[in-house]
Amino acid sequence: MSLYFRSKSFFRQVTFCALALIFTLISVGSASAQDGKALFQANCASCHNPIKDATGPALKGVDKRVPSKDWLHNWVHGSAKVIASGDKYANDLYNKWNKTAMTAFPNLTTQEIDAIVTYVNSVPDKKPETTPTGGGGGGEEKDNTWLYTIITLGLALLIFILTRVNKTLNKVANDKQGLPTKNETPLFRSKVTIAIVSIILMCLAGYWIVNGAVNTGRQQNYMPKQPIFYSHKVHAGVNQINCLYCHAGAEKSRQAMIPSTNVCMNCHKQISEYTGEEKLVTYEGKEVNGTEEIHKLYKAAGWDAEKKQYIRDAAGNIKATPIEWIKIHNLPDHVYFNHSQHVAVGKVQCQSCHGAIQEMDEVHQASDLSMGWCINCHRQTAVQFKENDYYSIFQKYHDEIKSGKREKVTEAELGGTECQKCHY
């Protein structure tokens, strides 16, 4: 498979816009619906969509469909019990959905369930606008570089012509008056010019070589073609599935983990075709048939879409083969990076490093993943100093915060820029 780079320089701006939007939403949004949204995304979004059927039914208006509020609470706490009790509505629903049992959520309180219902009811019927344009930036800026370049070049040409004209006129005037014209050394033969130009060239070349050498192995904007056209935009953006549903390791382990096919199949047993309103288009502009891509997944997962069951071998094992994704984010072997350290402890958003992933049909590497980039973040980012009791041992900094001498403690101040924090 060939690999190629595609320019995405404006993505950084988009990232910030998206982040700004997210923060604004979090801080301003209505409390109950907002809690409901978070709960919905964390618990329900992997199988339900508010406005259309997915693995489970569309949830909007669910409180009006079901027999009673209590029924709904019981159902969420454990549907199997409700079905077993012989409840007619429950059994009808169960049979209608192909006897797919809903995961029980005994931990959700009734208030939380109500908050989720409030949220799903608040979702407008039309697909919500997910592309965050505007945000804090106030519209995209037009790139005027070319215009300036053309104007500059035009002006430079004008100056050159005028100088030549001036010189020629001078010469003509001198000839007329019989004055001798000084035979000037042409600019390109002047030793001073040659020296200056060669020094400038050497500096530029040096800069270019050093920069090139430093950047060797970095792959910012790397966007390889994946074996399946999997759109993060459709999953994380439009359908708002929590990142951690698939990348379950991000909070627990060094690896965020790419989901195995059985995780995909949790939803895709039901969703066998792409019915999204937006067309899926590759970077080159080729249209992609989403349904076909889902069937590629079925092939890998060993799922018989006709019979709606797994294909099994003689021993009863599912005949699944792993999907060979192309790895985009590559760190050198001598770098120790731990996702859980950043996600669970540092509470860093996925987008901080991975860019506006919920906007990407095809994922590219948003950051250059250079050491300078890491260090910069470690220098600027405040740790959860007061929130996490681990940091209580840093008495000195606590005293300084108390006395108002400092507001925050950065990762670097706790030794986060020392070699053996990442290299061992």
Next chain:
Amino acid sequence: MSQKQYWKGLEELEQTPEHQQIIENEFQNDLPVLGLSDKLLDATTPRRDFLKFLGFSTLAATVAASCEMPVRKAIPYAIRPDAELLTPSVPNYYASTFVDNGESVSVIVKTRDGRPIMIEPNTLSTVTKGGINARVIAATLSLYDKARLRQPYVSGKSVDTFEKVDTPIAQALSSGGAHYLVTGSIVSPTTKDVINRFLAKYPGAKHIQYDPVSYSGMLLANEMSYGKRALPGYHFDKVQTVFSIGADFLGSWLSAVEYSAAFTTTRKVLGKDAKNAVMSKHYQVEGMMSLTGANADERATCKPSEYGKVAAALYRAITGGAAVSTGSANVDKLVKAAAADLKKGNGLVVCGSNDVNVQVIVNAINSAIGANGTTIDWSATTNAKQGIDGDMVSFVNALDAGQVGTVLFHGVNPAYDYFDSEKFKKALPKAKASVSFNDRMDETTQLCTYAVPDHHWLESWGDAEPRVGYYSFIQPTIAPLFKTRAFQDSLLKWSGASEAYHDIYNQFWVSKLGGQANFDKALQDGVAEPATPAIGGASFSGNVEDAIAKASAKKGGKYEVIVYESLGLGYGGAWSNNPWLQEMPDPVTKATWDNFVCMSPKTAKEQFDAELTGINQVVREKRIVKVKVGNKEVALPIVVVPGMHNDVIAVAVGYGRDIKVGRASVNGKNTYPLVTFNGQTFDYANEAAIEKTSDLYPIAITQTHHSYEDRPILREYTLASFKENPRELIEERKKELEHYTHLHWEGHHPEDPNGDLDEKAFEKNGTMYPVHEKPGIKWGMSIDLNTCTGCAACVVACQAENNISVVGKHEVLKSQEMSWLRIDRYFSGNPADPDSIQAVFQPVMCQHCDNAPCENVCPVSATNHSSEGLNQMAYNRCIGTKYCANNCPYKVRRFNWFDFNGADSFADNLYEDGQRDDINDDLTRMVLNPDVTVRSRGVMEKCSFCVQRLQDAKLVAKKEGHPMKDGAAKTACQVACASNCITFGNVNDKESEIYKVRYEDNKERVFYMLEQLHVLPNVNYLSKIRNTNAIVAGGETDEMYKQHI
């Protein structure tokens, strides 16, 4: 005691010019480039050539830089295992049990992404008490051994299914004849059950347990003395006085892991209550210098043929008979003192002899001092060794007589380790069929018709009963790597059973432990033990006078040879091909990769012309001598070992294997032929004739690599002098360092004479550098020299944890070994008098100096200091100038001269000696720890305090939102230490164990190595306390020193 002179080797003691020259050179060999080509170095490079090279290299760099990056793939599971079972990159820990021919140790196996990568002790076991040894830790490397059999074999040819071996073997078994199943000592109750089913199916079949290094003498003596053919449980944690006659109970004797962990608990001394300090007393009488002897409080030597006399003398001294002389004044003195101590109670006498009569006398002594029931437990007896030598001998005779039908070997290798292996090899083809379950094409398996390889214990289910009533469980930690089958399943199949071993195992334990839930818990804990252990006694009823008469009549020779198990390879087996163990320096001799003749310096110099300053010490080529016992002869090089009896030599077993055992195993010679059979038991010590040859052979000895050039670095006190003045060390340190605790213009305020050294002031004022504060954590380590036995488990643990390369004998000879942690062994005393030799072991790793000399000299700041007090090493920044290693006063930095781990990345890139090449393999690389960078050549490396574990412990605490708990971060060496002599933690935490050791409980014993240099190490040592009155060698004031040195 600081005037006592310590030396690592005789060359250091004698300070020969050759030795001086070597330690002054940075490299013991010339740099390879210097020998390459003088022309190259002398050539003048014209300007044009220079420009050409410059242009070419710029172009090459540009081309290289513009190459496309390789496409890497991220392949997830197809179906992910349950999240409870496996999260990628999060380690899982399983309780299991190391088993190896009777030896069993409860362990915890760390697996990463389904691969076992580290073995640690199971602290729940009250048998091993958190003990472990080097071999147990190195078992992961044996699992990934390239020489393991990957499928069954018939007549040396591999077959692809088990049916192809099952059918003919079943036929052979059912065709009749006397079948023999020859195994090592079986400690598994369920395996015994399976064997009984097999024996029941084939009446007349016999099960023979055979131990290459046997304890038959003890088993038979116990039968004569107590009516029980069993080995008792020894409670070394309860002893006050232990007298060992040639028993290496801290190293290789019987269940040494158990004894070592237990015995060191009696050796802890707290400075806090020094006045009432109690410490066990350890007497040792032996022929060779064993690890246990090196740790003894009082030691004297005798020939092994005199062990009976020593035991008899001790018996007489205790029972009040007429004093018997052993022929050695030192031994007599020792016996007299020991008898008095043993009578005080809680005594224990152990003996390493395999002679029944000697063991009967020892039993009589133990009975006389009341050891049975106090330090010797007859209720929970030891299962570790059950072999009776006579059974094996009669089996080989039956084999030779052609009376054997089918013979099956499990875990034993008589073609290598039987004393008369030639006879065995000739006799084996006379059996109708022969089957081997061994894991490799070893010497016996090569001669067998069928090879049906058993799983490795890390791949199998199982159990062990190290002591009666104490169970330990094995659970698989990885699916079998190869087409192997459990030994028990093979037996069941051939006995026509329909059940699989796992079913029998499960049923057995569910019913025994009373339910599945109990069994599950036992599996998780790894052990099931009696709730209320009681020590049972026994009454002696043997004929001691008869034994004394027989034992005293034993004739000795001019020279006697002891055949011993080395700490690394043990009896041999699969360990011979374990490069970690091969390269682990032997604790006493510091030799690697070979076996040799251990000989006393005096004998070597006088009789075998092995000049101290020439052949035996500085020069690596050692003189070869022929050792003859009866008509058997083995030629091995001499290595001089102080502390050897002048007429005794010793040779280790486990070396000189067949190439098919593995490429690392071929060095040295097989010394099992020097064992004899006395009609009742195997004799591991025999009269020998030694013949000088003119041949030489190089031995890679690390003893004076990384030399301090005689700077004083040890502190040792006798228990009596420590009790008298516990503050001696503090005062010594104050005398030396107090001057630097203040600035001279500030004037000196004489401090409280009873106060401690003001370390903070010394840190601040002893240097011109600023003091860097450590606001959160400051890591510190403390090592107790008193309990360190030098067993080297930490060395192998460090190697396993930190992906340290094995370099091979060739490189060790150039002193380029890579171990981050070494154990320095110091001798003191008069080398000509073996009874005067004392030894101290000192583990040395990077001291993580807060004012580190290495950091200042690095031109690229690849090594620098962290705010937690770690001396950091950034491999990818290192350009390999080696200035740091030169400037390190402790010599703990190691340079990668080669790319040891990726050596196979292109063909024909293997090293000269070929011995470590088998570990440059994708299979062997599965043992690497994924959390530690694999270093390539050209960079410096050293101990990191297991920073990956520290970071992990901090991360766990952060995720749980509390300050890190003391003990959450443990280094690999600390976990591996059976005697708990390493304390590690956050010194800033006043509740931590390390803080208490350093500043409260044991501050009287704390010292730092080369503290006067003001390098401010973060590793401290606790002084060695020896429970003896005799100071055998002092400095110039000492008479013995004056006389002999």
